[in-house]
Amino acid sequence: MALYRPTIWLSLLTLMFCAPLWAQNEMEGVRIWPSPTNTRVVFDLAEAPEYSYFTLRNPTRLVIDLANTRQQLDLNQIQNDSDLISRLRYSTPKDKQSVRIVLELNQAADTQIFSLPPTAPYGDRLVIDLGQHDQSPPQIVKQQAQATNRDIIVAVDAGHGGEDPGSIGRAGSYEKNVVLSIAKMLAKRIDDTPGMKSVLIRTGDYYVDLNRRTELARRSKADLLVSVHADAYTTPQPSGASVWVLSMRRANSELGRWLENTEKHSQLLGGAAEVIQDTSSERYLTQALLDMSMDHSLSTSYELSRDILKEMGQITKLHKKTPQAASLAVLTSPDIPSILVETGFISNPREEKNLNWATFRQNMADAIFGGIQKHFKRRPPDGTLWAKLKRENRTHKVSRGESLSLLAQRYNVPVSRIKAANNLESDMVRIGQVLTIPN
16 A cells, blocks of 8 residues: 555645646626716626736726636626726736736726625625716805705615615515615605705616715705615514614714814805814814704704604504614714615515505605605795795684685685695685695
8 A cells, every 4th residue: 555655645736736726716797887976897706806906097097916816708798888997808917827807997087996795696796996086075065155945955865776786575676776766756756846856866776885975965955865775684574664863872973073074074064164264273163063963963854754754654564653763874964864764674575565566666755755845844944945935924723613715805815825825625624724824
């Protein structure tokens, strides 16, 4: 048997030296997700990537080296709808065990590259985020300079998007698709209402960074941010809709973070920034104003959440009948009331079926809108058309023996105008009914 030992050792050494060749990583796919402001490129890999990268100019290129990876994909077949990337191609690798990929860019771009571990439905990934290099900084929101009778602006945010599908139902439904549909329906209801205007944070199937969602709402001078989601759990039993607001613990930590970043004070303070010329030297005044702004945002969010829950409770089961608080990044804007609406559990087969039903999605959008409308009719933002109408219009609580004709005579207003202001189809009124009396 001793004669065979050298042969065995030689075989073992051969296996050791050949192992790296057998363990080569593989590119299983490449996906390009363009959005209005940036492009995300995702490399799907069999294993966690070992990578390095550098940029070149004239022409602008991003070069990525993937170590211990095979070159087996045809990059010419990759769908590319990005205005930022002109071409995706291979180049000469630095060694035989690696692959070099070149992204030819139409302009300089801010670049961020990172790897992600496997999460359903994807495996290991290498992600490249390319942002427009010449993006202008957020503009200061000057409340005093806003025109009177302006629209109430509601930023509608559809959760997830792009390579982030969100929760996935048992029938294969993606949360990102369901909530984008509801968000568009909600935006249409808002735009069809005089005195209101919507801003869709995500208009297509692409991902928007969580911090950028609040930044886009601020750029639009939004009075409210509504983020639309669909819940999920590890078991199919949980069901029902809910509304979430920012927890005080997270609010306090976010407030501290905002205070430390003096560059963003002017964005938060709005017109007050014209009074506080040096926010670093007036730290206590700045903190007091931000405290008031945060308190207003939190109280408004909670009050609005209750209105939306009442409306949603008429069309679906509620998972929680009161607003819930959590540390959610999309809710952390101190100057914009923000809520997150969970439209149901996509992990529940019955609710997944509902969420895939267009009629249910429209009813859900109508319910969310109904809560928003009820809140802003009660407390319209200053300077808006709704605030002006509330000041000009009077209200009257109907007492026993009163009729529309009697009220029209008392207030010297035609019956037709009272009916129009209250959406009345007949001349009948009930005791205790509160009517708007137009001037």
